[in-house]
Amino acid sequence: MLRDRHDRPVDGGDWFIQHGTDVETRWNADVPHLTPTDHFFVRNHTEPPHVDPETWRLVVSGDGVVGETSYSLDDLKSFTSHTYERALECTGNGRSLFGSQQGTERPGTQWQMGAIGVARWTGVPLRTVLRHAGLTGDAVQVMPVGLDARYVDDGIDHGHVRRPLPIGKALDDTLVAWEMNGEPLPLDHGFPVRLVVPGWVGIASIKWLGELQVTTSVVDSPWNTRWYRMHGEGWSGDAAVLDRMPPKSIVDVTGDPEVGRMAVLRGRAWSGEATIRMVEVSTDGGRTWEEASLTGSNEPSSWVEWEHPWTPVASGEQVLVTRATDSLGRTQPEVAADNDDGYFFGAAVRHRVTVRAEVSTPAGASGRPAPVG
Structure with a gap:
């Protein structure tokens, strides 16, 4: 059950696919450019904490700052705030497609492609907070720590959810956010304050933020060693590290295309830390490809809409297939790299539609293209 910042139930209605306590957005809903807050996917590892925003403090500590500093919500809001539209995406988004599309089913939440959303986030850049706290020149990472319940698995207490963030990313575009789509963060999305790490795996954007441990040495956590790391044959060292999300694309909801009648395919594409340079569409299962037209906003670590005319014969x-190429030159492959946990399904997604037999158009009826998406 979804909850707002006052722990009141929010009815997701037909917007969601339920996965236990987690939910994903359905693509057969009319997904707008900005995902409404109450329709945004939710992935929680433990129960959300009940935090009093009046007494809440963000503690910055460690040998990578000159001393321990504590910030209230008002303190953070006294800095110059920034607002931008960015996507948050679960690392396992598309996991079910390892099984349904590639025949290699993987364990874990069987996300389709709806464990992603784009919101307008407001907060203060993390670099502002770190520099104000006295960041030292030899700091190498920041460990953000959540205030949610300690995570216990198979009798082992792994502590609070936390994951190291390299200092380069911390000083780049990472945001300490308190608003989502112009309103205070809901409880399920990190009230009162969370990190937003654009373009990176969703686990990096720690919710219910309570502490930033800044260190001059690399410190790991279970959330970058045991989980949220590539495991399996061929994965080791730097190749196993999960940070920037790969390019992806999808066909939005399709209608009922008819033989001989032009339809307009529509969808969206996105990529971590990059914009989308091109989306290609195949209407014959990947044998031939045509370039689609990008429409609307195309910002890094967000998504861009696309459209393409199609007259079924x-x-x-x-079988419709789409593939995106981003501004870093990465193109979606035909097959996603296999791994034990089903992370990073970035292959071109195959979307099946049923084309109806040609229906004669009554005299005087409109000949306008039928929307598909």
Whole structure:
């Protein structure tokens, strides 16, 4: 059950696919450019804490700052705030497609492609807070720590959810956020304050932020060694590290295309720390490709809408496939790299539609293209 910042239930209605206590946004809903807050996917490891915003403090500590400093919410808001539209995406988004599309089912939450959303986040850059706290020149990482309940698995207490963030990313575009789409963060999304780490795996954007441990040496946590790291044959060292999300694309909801009648395919594409340079569409299962038109905003670590005309020539099942190329030159592959935990499904997604047999158009009826998406 979703909850707002006052722990009141929020009815997701038909917007969500339920995965136990987690939910993902359905793509057969009318997904707007900005995902409404009460329709945004939720992934929690433990129970959200009940934090009093009046007494809440963000503690900055460690040998990478000159001394321990504590900030109230008002203290953070006294800094110059920033607002930008960025995506948050679960590392396992698309995990179910390892099984349904590649025949290698992987354990874990069987996300389809809805464990992502784009919101307008407001807060203060993390670099502002770190520099104000006296960041030293030899600091190498920041360990953000959540205030949610300690995570216990198989009788082992792994502590609060936390994951190291390299100092380069911390000083780049990471945000200490207190607003989502112009309103205070809901409880399930980190009230009163969370990190937003644009373009990176969702676990990096620690919710219910309570502490920033800044260190001059690398310190790991279970959330970058035991979990949220590539495991399996061929994965080791730097290749196993999960940080920047890969490019992805999808066809939005399709209608009922008809033979001989032009439809307009629509969808969106996104990529971690990059914009989208090109989206290609195949209406024959990947044998041939055509470039789609990008429409609207195209910002890094967000998504861009695309559209493409299509006139089906045969009835029955057809397979639509899309692939995106981002501004870093990365293109979605035909097959996603296999790994034990089903992370980073970035392959071109196959979308099946049924084309209806040609229906004669009554005299005087509109000949406008039928929307598909």
